Amino acid sequence: MSIDRRSGCPINLSLEVFGDRWSLIILRDMIFGGRRHFRELLNFSLEGIASNILADRLKRLMELGLLTKADDPSHKQKAIYSLTEMAITLVPIMAQLGAWGRVWLPVSEELSIRAELLEKGGPPLWEQFMDELRHEHLGAPSKTPTGKPTVRQQLRAAYEAVVARKAEEIRPIKTEA
Amino acid sequence: MSIDRRSGCPINLSLEVFGDRWSLIILRDMIFGGRRHFRELLNFSLEGIASNILADRLKRLMELGLLTKADDPSHKQKAIYSLTEMAITLVPIMAQLGAWGRVWLPVSEELSIRAELLEKGGPPLWEQFMDELRHEHLGAPSKTPTGKPTVRQQLRAAYEAVVARKAEEIRPIKTEA
DNA sequence: TGCAACTGATTGCAATTTGCAATCAGATTG
DNA sequence: CAATCTGATTGCAAATTGCAATCAGTTGCA
Structure with a gap:
């Protein structure tokens, strides 16, 4: 699970980074699910x-520069994983993947609503989201107005x-008449 | 190499389609390189x-609905592979992947120039390209004006x-003074 | 006619990767 | 001081991968 450098093609190199079944899933859970700890992800x-796969991929993603790891002050054995700018800029790719999957694959409604919202919001929403992620993970000042x-x-x-x-649809009338 | 349906998440399902090292590479060569035959791809x-991997992936991509196969009139054993609409709509994903890879990975200049052009052109260029692919692969009427x-x-x-x-840079002066 | 090259694969095999289950040691909690 | 939580690691069977060799039918050319 290392970078082969089969060719210098950008698409190939991107695939070598997350062209497996788990790397992008982990990043998805961190980006959209807000997960920061090993146990949360697991x-x-x-x-x-x-x-074991999670441990391996976290290590690999750190080596590739997509994640960093820091001690959690609340627990000496707890680690906090953070997204790097490299990982945060995957948001548009995630959005496009979600949009494509929503059209062509048998997605479940509750899990695809997020992809729909992200697609409707377009690049401006993606930018806002990336800004929030930079704030959460990199300590950058947030440009998003408070209250919004x-x-x-x-x-x-x-x-x-x-x-x-x-x-509600399954159980339309909760109480008796 | 089948669809597991691990979850109904659009990103997960998309990954189950081309979250491997080869499927998207084959589609890239067909989309950007214009390859239509087994030997060309190989x-x-x-x-x-x-x-063997190529044969396996072509079969799988057909089963998933991303490719179709037809006889080549010029040779009884030759097959022509065509992209379906499902595959053609991967163009924006390819463009985003290329754009991301170009920024963060050690791409070679000659192979990344296409990603750059595609990124600069943005969605309008992607649309034009998809229109051309529909013309080539699905026999759709081309909306692109001839001459352009x-x-x-x-x-x-x-x-x-x-x-x-x-x-030229390597060999700046070709003939002697 | 005859033979080499080309067509899209398939097969055998060794090496790697995968995922499940069990286990680990240190830290914290009750 | 025992149970639980932490981020892993290990053993192992199964699946996947990629290389090399091979296949049978088709074609081009001498």
Whole structure:
């Protein structure tokens, strides 16, 4: 799982970075799910990543410059993983991947609502999101005005609205007449 | 190499389609390199794909609906592979991948000039390119006015200009004084 | 006619990668 | 001081990968 340098083509090199089944999933969970710890990534993983694979990929992503690791002051054995600028600029790729998958693949409604919102928002929303990520992970000053809902909040709200609506559809009348 | 349906997340499902080292490379060569035959994909492959892997991936991409296969009238054993609409709409993803790789990875100049042109052209250029691909692969009427250079011609010209310039830099004075 | 080259693959095989389950030692909590 | 939580590591079976050789039918050319 290292970089082969099979060719200097940008698409090939990008594939050598995250052309496997897990690297981009981990980055997705960090970017969209706000995960920062090993256990968060392990236990809340939708796709059920194994701990050895997670450990291997985190290490690899650090070597490649997509993640950094720091001690968590609250626990001597706890590590906090942060996205680098290199990883944050994957947001447009994630958005395009999500948009494509939503059209062509059998996505579930509650999981694709975020892709839809991100697609509708377009580059300006992606920029706002990347700005927020820089604030969270790199300590950069936030350019987003306070009060304005964060992109992650918007994504979360949209997700929960779909979940709530679907629960209502299954059980339309909760209490008896 | 089948679809697991690990989760209904669009990004995950997209990864299950081309989250391997070869599928997107094959599609890249068809989209940008204009390859249509097995041997073209095999012999002109920059990354040196093996014939069994190529055969396997072509089959898989057909099963997934990204490619179709037809007989070549010129040769009874020759097959022509065509992109489907599903594959053609990968152009924006390819463009983003190329743009990201160009910034963060050790790309070679002559291979990244295409990514640069595609990035500069933005969505309008991508649309024109997809229109041309629909014309080539799906027999759709071309909306691009005749006379206007095709995107593939532009990409090719840009590539050759870089190669020529680099040759000149290495050997600045060809003939003796 | 005859033979080499070309067509799109397939097969055998060794090496690598994968994912599951169990385990680890140190840190913290109750 | 025992249970739990931390980020891993190890053993192992199964799957995947890529290289090399091979295949049978088709074609071009002498």
